[in-house]
Amino acid sequence: MDSFVIEGGARLRGTLRIAGSKNAALPVMAAALLADGKSVIADIPNLQDIRSQIELLKLLGCRVDRQADGKLEIEVADESCSHAPYDVVRKMRASICVLGPLLAKRGHVRVSMPGGCAIGDRPVDIHLRGLRALGATIELEGGDIIAHADKLHGAEIFLGGNFGSTVLGTANVMSAATLAQGTTVIECAACEPEIVDLADYLTSMGAKISGHGTPRIVVQGVPALHGAEHRIIPDRIEAGTFMVAAAISNGELNLDNVRIDHLMAAVDKLRSIGVIVEKSGEGVTVASARRLEAAIITTQPYPGFPTDLQAQFMALLAIANGNSIVSEKIFPDRFMHVAELTRLGARMHREGATVIIEGEQQLIGAPVMASDLRASAALVLAGLAARGTTTINRVYHIDRGYEKIEERLNALGANIKRVDQSEAE
Ligand code: EPU
Numbered sequence: 001m002d003s004f005v006i007e008g009g010a011r012l013r014g015t016l017r018i019a020g021s022k023n024a025a026l027p028v029m030a031a032a033l034l035a036d037g038k039s040v041i042a043d044i045p046n047l048q049d050i051r052s053q054i055e056l057l058k059l060l061g062c063r064v065d066r067q068a069d070g071k072l073e074i075e076v077a078d079e080s081c082s083h084a085p086y087d088v089v090r091k092m093r094a095s096i097c098v099l100g101p102l103l104a105k106r107g108h109v110r111v112s113m114p115g116g117c118a119i120g121d122r123p124v125d126i127h128l129r130g131l132r133a134l135g136a137t138i139e140l141e142g143g144d145i146i147a148h149a150d151k152l153h154g155a156e157i158f159l160g161g162n163f164g165s166t167v168l169g170t171a172n173v174m175s176a177a178t179l180a181q182g183t184t185v186i187e188c189a190a191c192e193p194e195i196v197d198l199a200d201y202l203t204s205m206g207a208k209i210s211g212h213g214t215p216r217i218v219v220q221g222v223p224a225l226h227g228a229e230h231r232i233i234p235d236r237i238e239a240g241t242f243m244v245a246a247a248i249s250n251g252e253l254n255l256d257n258v259r260i261d262h263l264m265a266a267v268d269k270l271r272s273i274g275v276i277v278e279k280s281g282e283g284v285t286v287a288s289a290r291r292l293e294a295a296i297i298t299t300q301p302y303p304g305f306p307t308d309l310q311a312q313f314m315a316l317l318a319i320a321n322g323n324s325i326v327s328e329k330i331f332p333d334r335f336m337h338v339a340e341l342t343r344l345g346a347r348m349h350r351e352g353a354t355v356i357i358e359g360e361q362q363l364i365g366a367p368v369m370a371s372d373l374r375a376s377a378a379l380v381l382a383g384l385a386a387r388g389t390t391t392i393n394r395v396y397h398i399d400r401g402y403e404k405i406e407e408r409l410n411a412l413g414a415n416i417k418r419v420d421q422s423e424a425e
Contacts, residue, residue, distance in 0.1 A: 001394060001396060001420075002395050002396065002399075002419065002420060003243075003380070003391055003394075003395060003419055003420075003421075004380065004383070004390075004391070004392045004394060004395050004406055004416050004418060004420050005390075005416070005417045005419055006365070006380065006384065006386075006389065006390045006391075006392070006414070006416045007388075007389055007415040007416075008242070008243045008363070008365055008384055008385055008387055008388060008389075009387065010249060010384065010414050010415055011250050011251040012246055012249040012251035012252075012253055012384070012409065012412040012413050012414060013251050013252050013253070013412060013413055014253065014254070014411065014412040014413065015138060015252060015255075015256065015406060016122065016242060016252040016254070016255055016256070016411075016412060017255075017256045017257050018234045018235055018238050018239045018242065018255055018257045019043070019191075019230035019234070019235050019238055019255065019257075019403055020042075020043030020044055020045050020231075020233070020234065020235060020284075021045075021194060021197070021232055021233050021234060021235040021236065021237075021238075022045055022047055022049055022050065022235060022237075022238075022401050023094075023192075023194045023233050023235075023237070023308075024097070024197040024198065024233050024235075025041070025043075025044045025045065025050060025051070025053075025189055025232045026049065026053055026094040026097060026231065027094075027097040027171040027175070027194065027198045028041060028197065028198055028201045028232060029041070029044070029050075029053050029054075029057060029072070029074060029363075030053070030057075030097040030098045030100075030101050030127050030171075030175070030235040031101055031106075031171075031175050031198060031201060031202055031205075032057070032062070032075075032076075032227070033057070033060065033062070033076060033098060033101040033102055033105055033147055033186060034101045034104060034105050034133055034175060034178060034179065034202075034205065034225045034274055034373070035075075035076065035225050035227045035228070036134060036224055037075065037137065037223070037226045037227035037334040038073055038074070038075040038132050039066075039073070039075070039201075039205070039227040039228055039229070039230065040067075040071050040072070040073050040154050040227075040229045040230075040327065041071060041072045041073075041074065041229075041230050041231075041232060042070070042071045042229075042230070042231040042232065043070070043231050043232040043234075044070070044071075044072045045232075045233055045235065045290040046112075046403050047400060047402075048209050048372070048399050048423050049092050049399060049401065049404055050118060050219075050398045052088065052091050052095070052246060053092065053094070053095070054072075055088065056088050056092075056095050056098065057074060057098075057392060058083055059083075059085075059088070059241075060081055060082065060083075060084070060098065061076055061077055061078035061079055061081055061083070061295055061369055062074055062075060062076050062077065062101070063075045063077050065134050070419045074227075075227065076138040079105070079106050080107050080111045081138055082102045082108055082110060083109075083110040083111075084098055084099075084109075084110070084111040084112060085112055085141060086112035088168055089112040089114050090112070090113075090114075090115065090398075091269070092251070093114040093117060093122065093332055093357055094168065094228075094234065095111065095112075095114070095166050095177075096111060096124055096127065096168055096170050096172070097172060097191050097343070098111060098147065098172075099111050099127060099137075099147065099172050099196055099272040100127075100131065100171070100172030100176035101175045101176070102171075103131060103136055103147050103149055103152070103176055104149075104152055104175065104176040104177075104178065104179040104180065104365075105146075105167070105179065107148050107149055107150060107151075107224075108146075108147065108148045108149075108150065109145075109146075110145070110146050110147075111144065111145050111147075112144050112145075112257050113140065113143055113144065113145055116194075117370045117372065118233065118336050118372035118375070118385050119331045119333065119334040119372055119374075120274070120332065120333035120334060121332045121333075122146070122331075124169070124340070125161075126159055126160075126161050126169040127166070127168065127169040127172045127173070128145065128147075129159075130157050130159050130169060130172065130173035130176075130186070131147060131155075131172065131173065131176060132155075133155040133156075133157045133182065134149070134152040134153065134154070134155055134176055134177060134180055135149050135151070135152050135153045135155075135180075135341070135349060136148065136149040136152065136176075137149070137355065142267040147196035148342040148370050151180075152176055152177070152179065152180035152181065152221075153180055153181045153182050153297075154177065154180050154181065154182030154183040154184040154185075154186055154219070154221055155185075155218075156184075156185045156187070156269055157173060157184065157185065157186050157187065158180070158187045159173060159186050159187065159188050159189055160186055160187075160188030161188075161196060163329065163331075164188075164300070164329075164330070165188050165189060165190040165191070165215065165301050166190060167192050167194060167195065168189045169190070169380040170189045170190040170195050170217070171190075171194075171195060171198055171299075173186055174186060174195070174198065174199065174202070174209065174212075174219060175202065175220060176208070176219055177219035178202055178205075178207035178208075178219055178222065178225060179221060179222065179223075179224070179225065180215060180219075180221040181221050183218065183219065183220050183221070184218070184219045184221070185216065185217075185297070186216070186218075186219070187216055188215055189211075189212075189214070189216065189217040189225075189258045190301060190302070191213055191214060191215060191301065191302050191303065192301070192302040193213075193233055193236060193259070193262045193302065194233070195212060195213070195217075195423045196212050196213045197232065197233045199212035199213075199217070200230070200370075201228065201230040202225070204228035204229070204230055205225040205226055205227065205228045206222055206224070206225045206228075207219070207222060207225060207239070208220040208221075208222055208356070216262040227261060229246070232376070233259060233262070234257045234258055234259050234262075235399075236258075236259065236262040236263050236306070237260075237306065237308040237309060237374075238402060239258045239263060239284075240263055240266045240308075240309040240312065241309070241377050242255055242268075242282070242286075242294065242304070242310050242379070243263075243266065243275070243277065243286045244270075244309075244312045244315070244316050244381055245271060245381055245384060245409065245412075246275075246286040246287060247275045247286065247288040247292065247316055248289060248315065248316050248319065248381050248382075248384055248385045249272060249384050249413075249414075250288050250289060250290075250399075250412070251287070251288070251412070252285065252286070252287035252288075253285070253287075253412065254283060254284075254285050254287065254413065255279065255283045255285075255288050256281075256282060256283040256284060257283060258282070258283045258284045260277075260279050260284055264303060265300075265303060265304055265305040265306065266305065266306065266309055266313075267284075268312065269297060269305065270286070270294055271293050272273050272295060272355070273292040273293045273294070273316075273317075273320060274275040274290060274292045274293050275287070275288045275292065276279050276288065277297065277348055280362070283360075291319075291320070291360075292316065292320040292321065293320055293321050293322065293323050294317065294321060294322035294323055294324040294357075294359055295313075295317060295320070296324065296325045296326075297310070297313055297317075297324070297325070297327070298326075299325045299327070299329050299330050300329055301330065302316045305333060306358045306382065307328060307329075307330040307331055308374050309374070309380035310334065311324060311329055311334070311337045311374045311375050311377065311383055312357065312374065312377050313326070314326055314337065314341065314346075314348070314357060314378060315337075315341060315342075315346075315378040315381040315385070316339070316381065316384040317357045317359060318341060318344075318346035318347075318348070318357055318359060318361055318363060319359060319360070319361055319362070319363060319385055320357075320359040320360070321359055321360055322359050322360070323356060323357065323358055323359060324356070324357040324359060324367070325354060325355070325356055325357075326354065326355045326357065327353055327354045327355075328353045328354075329353070332352070332353035333353075334374075335350055335355060336372060336375050337374075337375035337378045337379065338355055338370035339348055340368040340369060340370075340371070340375070340379055341378065341379070341382055342400065343366045343367075343368050344362055344363045344364060344365070344366050344368065344379075344382050344384070344386050344390065345362065345363045345366075346361055346363060346382070347361055347365045361367075363382055363385050363386035364386055364387050364388060365383065365385070365386045365387060365388035365389040365390040365391075366386075366390060366391075367390075367391040368390065368391070368392055368393070369392075369393050369394055370392050370393065370394045370395055370398060371394075371395050371397070373398060373400050373401040373402075375397070376392065376394075376395060376397045376398035376402075377398060377401075377402065379392050380392065380398065380405065380406075380416070384409070391424050393419070406418050
């Protein structure tokens with residue numbers, strides 16, 4: 001198991017290209033199961049979660065090839081296996097997004113029920129409710145979701161839950177509805193850019209979808225979909241993470257391949273605390289040269305502040321001027337990073353789903369443990385700002401969502417070594 005050893009204090013400077021979005025790529029890859037014919041998808045990042053999704057697609061009868069230019073070709077060759085087993089699903093929860101496409105295309109599917117994870121309980125009841133409304137019969141057996149439908153039919157579906165809309169639930173229901181008979185209206189649909197990207201891909205495959213990007217998506221079913229070419233949108237969470245890296249190190253970064261319109265809530269917060277963020281061409285320049293101000297942040301579904309940037313901003317606010325308040329409204333238990341940031345000297349007090357941060361702290365390097373993807377990113381950011389050496393154990397979490405993050409940060413002036421854990425201890 002690898003660890004990172006970070007010598008803090010460097011000011012990051014330079015230019016970096018943001019990769020294609022992991023969370024857009026995963027449902028798009030699953031949607032390729034709906035097509036008769038080959039899809040070619042550009043800007044799929046080279047990450048552990050993507051490799052797990054490729055393995056799953058192969059298991060489900062797809063031929064998957066990465067071309068020399070990085071594009072991924074996906075073509076269904078054999079439809080006989082529709083089973084996503086526990087071994088795969090437990091490694092990557094997003095495997096659940098094969099549920100809708102397999103049900104619609106093959107009429108039956110068996111997907112292991114994903115468990116909870118380090119960011120909390122993550123039920124899939126709303127996915128199942130939506131697919132049942134389209135006419136599927138669904139039962140649970142031996143920890144698996146087993147769904148059947150001779151032919152799905154259009155329906156009016158309310159897809160909201162206690163925490164608002166669901167991103168992968170919307171992806172599943174919207175994908176399944178493309179091949180249903182008649183019209184489906186999804187109310188309280190997720191508005192995230194990743195859903196818009198999926199709708200764009202489905203549309204280029206021949207689907208008839210409108211309203212994506214709003215809470216009301218309308219899908220008119222079609223008899224069949226064909227393969228298509230598609231380019232994945234830039235990863236807004238990776239972009240936000242590197243924006244915080246510029247701010248926390250008092251540096252200046254030019255980030256290429258950024259859709260600033262996908263990041264307005266985060267950019268607004270950065271500007272309000274004193275970070276300079278300017279659009280430049282296809283990207284942004286982010287700079288900070290002074291002690292930042294405190295902020296009040298509440299995570300919300302898009303276009304609100306993203307839960308996937310909550311941990312990274314908390315690391316930043318630990319060294320800002322004054323007291324900040326961060327409330328988590330999507331995953332109320334997503335605070336595993338709080339205790340680890342505290343080990344680095346941050347002063348944080350949690351009350352339920354809210355954390356109060358007493359800023360003005362100089363962080364001091366220490367050994368810490370990565371618990372999940374975004375928590376690991378927060379620890380790397382804190383390590384960049386800390387005095388002395390920070391050792392982050394279990395960095396396999398970060399490899400799920402950021403390609404070679406240490407090499408890319410080092411190219412900007414950071415000092416991070418990847419070592420085998422036994423060497424780090
Ligand atoms: N929820 C339910 N029932 C459901 C589905 C969701 O109660 O059937 C609840 C969840 O427990 C949560 C809320 O609804 O409280 C929203 O969850 P959502 O379904 O939107 O999450 P997701 O689709 O499983 C995706 C991203 C997450 C990101 C969330 C929220 C992917 C692969 N994952 O998960 O990304 O945090 O949306 O934006 O797209 C990450 O990249 O680090 C990550 C965790």
